[in-house]
Amino acid sequence: xxxxxxxxxxxKPFGFLEKPRDQVVNHSNKKGAGFCMALSIGPSSISGGxxxxxxxxxxxxxxxxxxxxxxxxxxxADVENDQSxxxxxxxQLDLLPRTPxxxxxxxxxxxxxxxxxxxxxxxxSRVPTVVVVPPTATEDGxxxxxxxxxxxxxxxxxxxxxxDICLYNYKNSGGGNSYKRDHxxxxxxxxxxxxxxxxxxxxSTRKKLxxxxxxxxxxEESFKEHNTLNPKQKLALAKQLNLRPRQVEVxxxxxxxxxxxxxxxxxxxxxxxxxxxxxxxxxxxxxxxxELRALKTSNPFYMQLPATxxxxxxxxxxxxxxxxxxxxxxxxxxxxxPTTSNSNINDSKVVGFPINKPRFYPFSHTQNHPHKxxxxx
DNA sequence: TATCGTGGAGGTTTTACGTCA
DNA sequence: CATGACGTAAAACCTCCACGA
Numbered sequence: 001x002x003x004x005x006x007x008x009x010x011x012k013p014f015g016f017l018e019k020p021r022d023q024v025v026n027h028s029n030k031k032g033a034g035f036c037m038a039l040s041i042g043p044s045s046i047s048g049g050x051x052x053x054x055x056x057x058x059x060x061x062x063x064x065x066x067x068x069x070x071x072x073x074x075x076x077a078d079v080e081n082d083q084s085x086x087x088x089x090x091x092q093l094d095l096l097p098r099t100p101x102x103x104x105x106x107x108x109x110x111x112x113x114x115x116x117x118x119x120x121x122x123x124x125s126r127v128p129t130v131v132v133v134p135p136t137a138t139e140d141g142x143x144x145x146x147x148x149x150x151x152x153x154x155x156x157x158x159x160x161x162x163x164d165i166c167l168y169n170y171k172n173s174g175g176g177n178s179y180k181r182d183h184x185x186x187x188x189x190x191x192x193x194x195x196x197x198x199x200x201x202x203x204s205t206r207k208k209l210x211x212x213x214x215x216x217x218x219x220e221e222s223f224k225e226h227n228t229l230n231p232k233q234k235l236a237l238a239k240q241l242n243l244r245p246r247q248v249e250v251x252x253x254x255x256x257x258x259x260x261x262x263x264x265x266x267x268x269x270x271x272x273x274x275x276x277x278x279x280x281x282x283x284x285x286x287x288x289x290x291e292l293r294a295l296k297t298s299n300p301f302y303m304q305l306p307a308t309x310x311x312x313x314x315x316x317x318x319x320x321x322x323x324x325x326x327x328x329x330x331x332x333x334x335x336x337x338p339t340t341s342n343s344n345i346n347d348s349k350v351v352g353f354p355i356n357k358p359r360f361y362p363f364s365h366t367q368n369h370p371h372k373x374x375x376x377x
Numbered sequence: 378t379a380t381c382g383t384g385g386a387g388g389t390t391t392t393a394c395g396t397c398a
Numbered sequence: 399c400a401t402g403a404c405g406t407a408a409a410a411c412c413t414c415c416a417c418g419a
Contacts, residue, residue, distance in 0.1 A: 260387090
């Protein structure tokens with residue numbers, strides 16, 4: 001498992017908005033087996049068009065209308081109407097492979113140089129599986145999902161790349177239109193919306209939409225490109241996935257929260273190891289101090305040594321304890337081989353131990369230095 | 378400068394789903 | 399095998415705040 005952390009990096013702007021939707025292109029720069037998580041924390045350089053605000057306003061207006069239960073306009077409403085149109089018994093048309101291959105899907109906004117149509121690792125023109133799940137497959141109607149997926153060959157007629165259209169019916173809803181987002185501007189509206197859900201004649205309750213694997217993978221790839229969306233990108237994604245823009249927005253919010261949570265966990269682990277290492281270092285220094293004190297009392301001719309200092313080689317950033325003008329001793333001690341006296345604490349970069357670097361090197365800096373030549377310069 | 382719209386962050390609630398006894 | 403309790407992940411929601419017009 002590899003965890004890649006990118007802090008403060010300005011991601012590339014979305015390119016998919018400028019690309020034709022039928023460009024399912026190679027995603028060859030993201031190959032690699034295993035799980036690789038890319039965390040990008042920092043300001044996003046979102047390229048927003050001039051129409052962003054208009055579309056944002058349009059979207060927000062549509063959302064407000066939707067919140068009022070008025071789905072007669074806007075892209076959202078179109079999507080909603082499309083979903084609500086599935087009043088037929090659940091039918092699943094699955095054109096995707098049985099084994100999930102999320103990372104091998106091609107994505108329209110990720111363009112290769114020649115703009116070819118082959119997806120990385122998975123040629124979308126060769127997705128042969130067609131599975132039709134009869135309505136009886138959904139036993140209790142709970143997971144009455146209608147998964148529609150376009151045949152790759154259907155792209156010929158100017159049809160765009162399409163992800164699976166996953167329309168979830170809800171329990172006892174009798175269709176896909178029972179889902180009503182119950183967030184409204186006012187508490188009264190919220191309450192009334194909830195009441196309208198609860199008091200539904202079918203006794204339906206709001207059910208949470210579970211995104212399909214394909215939709216999640218699609219969003220995940222989008223998130224890797226950009227962890228924030230402008231309204232235009234949001235709308236495009238929503239259309240691609242046949243989701244409401246609000247759903248895309250919420251997904252990105254939650255995804256950012258999860259990313260941050262993971263980062264917090266990583267930071268916590270880092271600090272934990274840091275603490276452990278420093279504790280061990282402290283223990284070792286205490287022990288060393290006790291030994292030196294014992295040596296001093298046992299040997300009256302023992303020359304008093306200055307305090308052991310930590311120095312770091314400027315060239316290789318290795319840290320070593322330095323005891324100037326040492327006196328050879330026969331006692332067994334963890335004190336490293338004495339080094340030369342020319343170490344100047346002011347010239348060394350001390351403190352700030354990288355947690356993954358060995359922090360103590362009992363080597364003689366002049367004799368066994370691995371970077372002797374470069375260190376001399 | 379005040380106001381408003383917008384979007385993100387942080388936290389919470391709700392729901393779906395897997396596991397296990 | 400069926401079932402309920404339980405935990406977890408994720409979708410959805412709410413509130414607050416910063417920022418720009």
